[in-house]
Amino acid sequence: MFAVAGVEGLRNAIAFQFGNEGRPLGRVWHTALRILAVLAPVGSFAFLALWLHDRSQLAFLFVAIAFPFAAYLQTVNIVYLVRGAVERLNTQNASTVGAGSAVVIFIAVVGFHANIIVVLSIWAAGHVAAALWATVGLPGLLRAAENAPDATAATERLWPEQARFALKGGASAAVTLIALRIDIIIVGSMLAKNSLGIYTTALAVAELLTALSRSVTWATTGRISTAPRAAAVALTAKVIRLLLAGQALAATVVFLVGPAAIHVFYGPRFDGAGLLLRIVLARTVVYSVDGVVSYFISVRAGRPGTQFAFELGTLVLCAVSTSLAVGRFGLVGAAVAATATFLIAFAVKLSYFTHVAGVRPRDVLLPQLDDVPPAVRLRLARVRPVAR
Numbered sequence: 001m002f003a004v005a006g007v008e009g010l011r012n013a014i015a016f017q018f019g020n021e022g023r024p025l026g027r028v029w030h031t032a033l034r035i036l037a038v039l040a041p042v043g044s045f046a047f048l049a050l051w052l053h054d055r056s057q058l059a060f061l062f063v064a065i066a067f068p069f070a071a072y073l074q075t076v077n078i079v080y081l082v083r084g085a086v087e088r089l090n091t092q093n094a095s096t097v098g099a100g101s102a103v104v105i106f107i108a109v110v111g112f113h114a115n116i117i118v119v120l121s122i123w124a125a126g127h128v129a130a131a132l133w134a135t136v137g138l139p140g141l142l143r144a145a146e147n148a149p150d151a152t153a154a155t156e157r158l159w160p161e162q163a164r165f166a167l168k169g170g171a172s173a174a175v176t177l178i179a180l181r182i183d184i185i186i187v188g189s190m191l192a193k194n195s196l197g198i199y200t201t202a203l204a205v206a207e208l209l210t211a212l213s214r215s216v217t218w219a220t221t222g223r224i225s226t227a228p229r230a231a232a233v234a235l236t237a238k239v240i241r242l243l244l245a246g247q248a249l250a251a252t253v254v255f256l257v258g259p260a261a262i263h264v265f266y267g268p269r270f271d272g273a274g275l276l277l278r279i280v281l282a283r284t285v286v287y288s289v290d291g292v293v294s295y296f297i298s299v300r301a302g303r304p305g306t307q308f309a310f311e312l313g314t315l316v317l318c319a320v321s322t323s324l325a326v327g328r329f330g331l332v333g334a335a336v337a338a339t340a341t342f343l344i345a346f347a348v349k350l351s352y353f354t355h356v357a358g359v360r361p362r363d364v365l366l367p368q369l370d371d372v373p374p375a376v377r378l379r380l381a382r383v384r385p386v387a388r
Contacts, residue, residue: 009169101126
């Protein structure tokens with residue numbers, strides 16, 4: 001996950017050049033392939049070196065095999081999203097690297113007692129199959145988007161711009177991934193292992209709330225990068241306020257029943273995770289919305305460097321505050337410090353979004369009547385009592 005996060009910058013560069021700058025998608029994609037042809041083998045060789053260093057860690061070998069295909073798949077997905085082929089992409093991913101690989105692994109292990117080599121082979125094969133499937137459908141999407149003949153000179157001008165954008169975006173994605181886990185690293189290094197287990201349990205339960213937000217972000221990023229600016233701003237603001245409202249409601253339910261559920265499913269040894277869960281829920285709510293805000297800043301506003309600065313500041317603040325808090329207040333201190341850091345970072349990022357987008361804070365924080373589907377509004381109007 002950490003390695004593929006570096007390819008996120010290349011994805012965003014494609015979306016920026018095609019959506020914001022109106023460059024022909026075919027040229028933009030072929031430029032990205034040139035960059036990917038360098039990045040993918042480097043990542044693969046790095047994992048291969050890790051396996052050669054420690055042959056007992058067999059997973060590194062299969063990651064080395066799968067990495068070029070995973071990086072390619074992560075990059076080509078954006079072509080499907082900006083062309084509005086979300087359903088095709090979902091079918092492809094669910095059938096291979098998603099549910100498809102998981103089902104085959106389950107059958108192999110439960111039904112045939114497959115060993116770890118077979119499991120890792122199926123996992124790697126899922127990435128190969130997904131990459132091949134994505135390639136089959138790619139030419140049609142590129143032909144439909146292409147409106148100018150190919151030109152080598154135009155491609156040459158594209159690649160340095162794309163490389164710079166990808167470098168900033170990739171660094172931002174990598175720092176984001178570290179920032180999300182820096183508190184776990186600190187807790188693991190400063191406290192006992194059982195404390196780490198309790199802390200990660202609380203985070204894992206809280207992060208179940210992000211499933212909906214990932215789906216919404218996945219379905220809307222293509223339109224945010226390609227729609228006219230006013231429409232992209234309106235869509236981003238709507239997604240932010242709806243996700244905030246929905247995630248806050250879901251977090252309220254988890255706040256009430258989460259500790260009891262942890263006791264039932266994990267046992268009394270993990271009861272301490274209940275309080276931590278309640279503390280980190282606020283962090284999960286804002287993180288659920290962070291993806292769409294960050295995407296607008298990096299891609300639609302064309303500010304990957306600013307986005308990197310935000311994420312680096314979050315990482316540093318979270319590392320310092322968690323280190324100070326965990327030594328004095330233990331797990332509760334770590335949870336409070338990390339949650340406060342993400343709340344502050346989100347407030348700063350949201351303020352920047354409202355500035356560059358030209359919208360009011362209430363437009364992104366408070367649900368509006370237009371957010372209710374017309375059919376629902378009509379039905380509510382019909383059941384409203386008539387004044388006598």
